[in-house]
Amino acid sequence: MKSYQSLCLKLGLNMSLGLVLLSLPAQAITIEDVPNPRGYGSSANSWISDTANLISPESEAKLNQMLSALEAENGTEMAIVTVEQTAPAASPRAFTTDLFNAWGVGKADADNGVVFLISRGDRRAEVVVGYGLESVLTTSKIEKLLQRQAVPNFKQGDYDQGILDASKAIVSELSDGAVASTSGSSNQAGLAKILVALGGGGLALVGVWFRRPLKKCSRCQNPLQKMSTSQLSAHLSDAQKVAIDINSAHYSGWQCSDCNFSTVQRHKHWFKGYTKCDRCQEPTLMFSNRDVLTPATRYHSGQAQVTRVCQCCNHIDTKLITLAQLSDNSSS
Incomplete structure (x- = not known):
């Protein structure tokens, strides 16, 4: 956070x-x-x-x-x-x-x-x-x-x-x-x-x-120490490393020197060109294409299918979105 x-x-x-x-x-x-x-x-x-x-x-x-x-x-x-x-x-x-x-x-x-x-x-x-x-x-x-x-x-x-x-x-x-x-x-x-x-x-x-962020161990309540870059890298999953590579998020790691408890926090970047993959649970889904299924007209709204592909596991995510009805002065 x-x-x-x-x-x-x-x-x-x-x-x-x-x-x-x-x-x-x-x-x-x-x-x-x-x-x-x-x-x-x-x-x-x-x-x-x-x-x-x-x-x-x-x-x-x-x-x-x-x-x-x-x-x-x-x-x-x-x-x-x-x-x-x-x-x-x-x-x-x-x-x-x-x-x-x-x-x-x-x-x-x-x-x-x-x-x-x-x-x-x-x-x-x-x-x-x-x-x-x-x-x-x-x-x-x-x-x-x-x-x-x-x-x-x-x-x-x-x-x-x-x-x-x-x-x-x-x-x-x-x-x-x-x-x-x-x-x-x-x-x-x-x-x-x-x-x-x-x-x-x-x-x-x-x-x-x-x-400020509370940096205490959730197990023993002793102070947590921030991980170095090399220590953090060892705790990151493949999906988290991909998120760093595509600049969709960065991470910080904290470790307890007494009980060895460790935690990794994700900090998403403001630009949300990437969304969270349901499989990887990290912001690694990238927009691929949008297919118009039903064009919008002046009389009714339309529908399109948006496809995103995970840059880590190649999972394909598809969602249907509504296209706004055209106004009277819009061209079809």
Whole structure:
């Protein structure tokens, strides 16, 4: 599991502002329901998964351009996600953290990923930051920029502008100049809660959590030691080695010096051109082809068969997908 720091901003607005925050009843959602903007079939320049439709096309274009420039500048990867609510997850923070880990945001050797999530139904904004950036995007900076850039706009129901302004501020902190001028770590493990007054008598509760992976033996509770590259290689399966070769995942190994217990953790890369093979249980399935079985028309949807082949065991996986019905102005 990637290490990270998580900051959540709860927008505790009073009922006088509630009208602008009302939304349609939201259905339960899981992290699997959130489209990965860097997944197979997505645009190479997309960094946004706007499932709640809070971001205008104009702002989305600006944000994608900005985030692509940031990634080209220093390798930092940042995803922006909107959802109506995060139930049935334990909390919005847990939902965002699980999404961060599932997508593997950030470069494997730098842990330099950021996920900025806005949940309209929960009235919360969450920022999860890889520990490779903890000295650059500090907790105090996140708190200040969200209070200055996001909260005033969110209070007015202008999520689009709030997301745009807050994202600009985050990217500014993550620019090369900021990275070059900051070193060391300024964060300590623990929990901090701060009450910040908002206009109209409302309060914003800012909770800052730091959580590093627990590296204790599950058998004897003694500290685990990280394996060297050669030690890890001896513990990897053939499928795991293939996943490394095709760059779909990387792995870390931990071993107990007292009872010899060992464990290998998989860290999937954000680009999901590969999916998990049911036989190998590793992300080694690669897209092969798509055959249209029933073309979509203006009157009905279509159907296609997608074929993927495992790069380790040659297992062939086929799935049927639905092709969207054509609009009236679409060509057949």
